[in-house]
Amino acid sequence: MIVSLIVAAAENNAIGKDNGLPWHLPEDLKFFKQTTIGKPVIMGRKTYESMGKPLPGRLNVVLSSHEMALPEGVLLFTDVNEAMERVQKEPVDECFIVGGGKVFETTMPLVDRMYITRVHTVIADADAFFPDIDHTHWKLVWEDKRKADERHKYDYTFEKFERVEM
Numbered sequence: 001m002i003v004s005l006i007v008a009a010a011e012n013n014a015i016g017k018d019n020g021l022p023w024h025l026p027e028d029l030k031f032f033k034q035t036t037i038g039k040p041v042i043m044g045r046k047t048y049e050s051m052g053k054p055l056p057g058r059l060n061v062v063l064s065s066h067e068m069a070l071p072e073g074v075l076l077f078t079d080v081n082e083a084m085e086r087v088q089k090e091p092v093d094e095c096f097i098v099g100g101g102k103v104f105e106t107t108m109p110l111v112d113r114m115y116i117t118r119v120h121t122v123i124a125d126a127d128a129f130f131p132d133i134d135h136t137h138w139k140l141v142w143e144d145k146r147k148a149d150e151r152h153k154y155d156y157t158f159e160k161f162e163r164v165e166m
Contacts, residue, residue: 001090001092001093001094003095003111003113004094004096004097004112004113005098005107005111006096006115006116007098007115008023008025008117008119008156009116009117010022010120010121010126011120011122012123012129013131013132014128015126015129015130016050016100016101016127019046019049020050022123022126023121024153025156026151026152027151027156028117035115036096039092039095040058040060040061040087040090040092040095041098042063042087042095042096043060043061043098044064045062045063046100047099047100047103048070053071054071054074059073060074062074062075062076062077063077063078063080063083063103064077065078099128101130108131112163116160117157117159119156120154121153137164138161138162139161141161141162142160145157
């Protein structure tokens with residue numbers, strides 16, 4: 001199974017502020033849904049809480065060191081390797097790491113593919129960040145540049161990276 005991550009990150013790698021997204025980009029939300037639908041999504045507790053409910057049409061897996069009440073069908077794991085073992089049992093070819101910052105950092109060595117929406121702004125007061133990427137291990141295989149418009153405050157670029165073996 002391909003392990004992918006999907007994230008929207010500002011130029012300074014900001015991904016969150018006050019347990020939410022620091023922007024509203026409808027086309028990015030649409031891209032996220034189209035890319036992850038039908039596939040397992042793995043997230044940290046804070047990311048799950050920021051969404052307020054499970055993502056429909058996907059197996060939702062939450063990583064947390066704390067016990068927490070979750071709706072039926074949402075799985076809780078304290079160990080990322082156990083979570084990965086569980087999603088490997090799903091009859092799909094790809095699973096997604098969807099955040100937040102600590103989960104991205106912890107799982108980066110496991111990731112084969114990255115879908116990054118690069119939001120062309122800097123969020124100075126962000127409190128959650130995507131880790132720095134060592135680009136010697138990644139190849140950009142696709143990008144789609146978009147301009148700001150009446151629905152999107154910032155320019156942004158959809159990017160897809162594949163891991164390169166050194």
